[in-house]
Amino acid sequence: MSKRPTLADIATAAGVGIATVDRVLNNRAPVRDDTARRVAEAAEKLGYHALGFISARDKRSLPAMTFGFVLSKEKQPFYQNLAREIEAAVTARRDIRGKAKITFVRATTPEDFCSAIKGLSEQCYAVAGAALNHPQVTRTVAEAAAKGVPFFSILNDFAEPSRSAYYGMDNMRVGRLAAWMLATKIRQSGKVAVFVGGSRWHGHILRETGFVSYFRDNAPDLHVLDPFVNLDTRQITYEATLDLLSRHADLRGIYVAGGGIEGAIAALRESRPAGKIALVGNELTDDRRAALSDGYMTMVISTPLETLCRNLVDHMIKAVLGEPNLPTGPQILDPLLYLPESV
Incomplete structure (x- = not known):
């Protein structure tokens, strides 16, 4: 086992005295910023166990930035x-x-999203969020951008051309993936249903389009029913699923393109054996993980949230600092696919 580095080791590497290292580490007295940084760099290189304290001291000289984020559905596990x-x-x-x-x-509503975007743009260096595609929202983003506040769309691409970039999945591809999984699982004629949150969620419409186009091109024996708008809510999805099951004896599969899939899971648990109806949805949560394990879900297509947030924050910082030649188009992330045997 290698010897733990000491204050003397750090002092030698940084070219300062032991007392200076002690002052930086324990914040005993003021130390010049360049000296504190030199000590921190030496400690990091040596793997000193108290680097967190040194970094906290050194961080005081770094620029302060506040970033705003607009989200919805606060109680939904995905948004949490x-x-x-x-x-x-x-x-x-x-x-x-x-x-x-x-x-x-x-x-x-457009008004709620606009209010949130406007409020954050007045307090933050840059703003990002997932919101409706609506002219009023687009105008609000344009107004923020005109004042020098970069705005980034996430999950659902909206507010073009004023937004700085989009971070999320290729939603058309997501819809085709869902259709491929259902067609592969079902392997017989019948009907499939698709739920979308609403007509103003462009990402959901793209998923529906990809979903329908796959069946048209590759599985003509499976008829896609007209889309159901569930407002991303559990209760509407639950009631609509029960209604579908009662009216369509040949219903083979369901895809929920947005939120509310817990309602479909509950309806299937009440009325059908596991695996009888193929079910695909998005974003892995505890409920969806359990449904995969129990055989009531066939696949979950999930956004790589850690990667999305890390890349997004990096882009926001660079935009605030005015770095040149930053990308402005969609920054597409590969989806994470979860199956019953992988959870």
């Missing part, structure tokens, strides 16, 4: 997971003193 990853990505940065300010809209 996303909020945690955002906080972690901002906290992990060692080149700034970052703070994440997250606003959850109470209702998914």
